[in-house]
Amino acid sequence: MPEGHSIHRLARQFNDVFAGQVLQLSSPQGRFVDGAQLLDGHRLEEAFAHGKHLFLRFDNDLYLNVHLGIYGAWNFGGDQQFRGASSIGAPRKVGEFELTEGAEVGEYSSPPPPKPTVRVRIVSAHGWADLIGPTVCRTLTADEKEMVRAQLGADPLDGDANPHQFFSALSKTARPIGVVLMDQKIISGIGNIFRAEVLYRQQIDPFRPAKSLSVEERHAVWEDAQKLLQVGVELGRIVTTEEDYRPGIPLAEAWPEHANYVYQRQGQVCFRCGEIIRVxxxxxxxxFWCPGCQN
DNA sequence: GCCCTATGTTAAA
DNA sequence: TTAACCTAGGGCT
Structure with missing residues (x-):
């Protein structure tokens, strides 16, 4: 699935094209009929993300909570208000991390017939959004929403996030740091690409016990994750390489071959030390990691 | 058509 | 630790 940056982009996009409007919700697939009915005809107040969870708050104080899992995606379409809206989620090709195609923008009177796999269709006066293949799609009360969030670790993309619980959690577990970074209860929003790339950039062996990281290393991991996630939010895709590792290649063209140091580069030469990247x-x-740089 | 793959999570064994 | 969930694309036959 998209990692945390994509869910934050989704929240931004929902706020841009749907917030403040009365929405129609339906479940063409038939697996979310009751949940959609609770929200149908209500106004969207705001959208926000916590890690890989998306929350949409409606004017009856109920929330639509979606987690895309590994297959999920949102597709958008509508009038000029939807210009710039992206389809976000799977499917993706190697190196093509988020965008499949842009929103269908143009004359808009009603949405196209939904594919039979559409779990939720959201329709406004200006456009529509279709959700397919999610791991989680449910309607929550405010209390239930808080219970979900309480299970999630701090999100580096949350400006109010307090990383101290993350630092503390690292100091208390002997599990490998490469595993702990994927644990959404410890830190939320990091997936398989960011975990590999952050550890490479910080030259940390992914198999080291989390508690063996120094204070400086813990801080560096948090701050680098935050930086890379922010780049992802701005670009709409994951680029983790610094300019000196893609010499003469502009960011816009650093894709896909020069976008990452180790992810999907097994068997190739490390840009930094010349060792062979392993998986x-x-x-x-x-x-994915480099046995030369990360030990 | 068939098989494999994928940025994920949960529950059962 | 494994299976199940769930979807679409790409490469192959």
Whole structure:
């Protein structure tokens, strides 16, 4: 799925094109009929993200909570108000991390017939959004929403986030740092790409126990994750390389081959030390790292 | 068409 | 630790 940056972009996009408007919600697929009915005809007050969770607050104090999982995606379309809106989520190709196609923008009177897999369709006077393939799609009360958020670690994209609970959690576990960074209860928004790239950039062996990281390393991991996530929010895709590792290649063209240091680069030469990038299944996910730089 | 893959999470064993 | 969930694309036959 998209990592945390994409969900923050989704929240921004929902605020741009739907906030303040009365919306129609339906479930063409039929698996979210009751939940959609609770929100149908209500005004969207605001959208926000916590890690990889998206929340939409409606004027009856109910929330639509969506997690895209590994297959989920939102597609948008509508009139000129939807210009610039992106489809966000799967499918994706290697190196193409977020955008599939832009919103369908033009004359708008009603949305196209939905694909049979559309879990939720949201329709306003100006356009529509279709959700397919989510891991989570549910309607929550305010209390339930708080219970979900209480299970999530601090989000580096949240300006009010307090990283101290993250630092503290690292100091208390011997689990490998590469595994802990994927634990959304410890820190939320980091996925398989950011975990690999942050550890490479900080030259930290992903198999080291989290508690073995120095105070400086813990701070550096948080701050680098924050920086890379912010770049992702701005670009709409994940680019983790610094300019000196893509010499003469502008950012816009640093994609896909020069976008990452280790992710999906197994068997290739490390840009920094010349070692061969490795990959290994850890906790059912592909972990990429450079054995030369990260030890 | 068939098989594999994927930026993920949860529950069961 | 494994399976299940769930979707679409790409490469292959």
């Amino acid at each position: 290994q299944q850890v906790a059912a996910r592909n972990l």
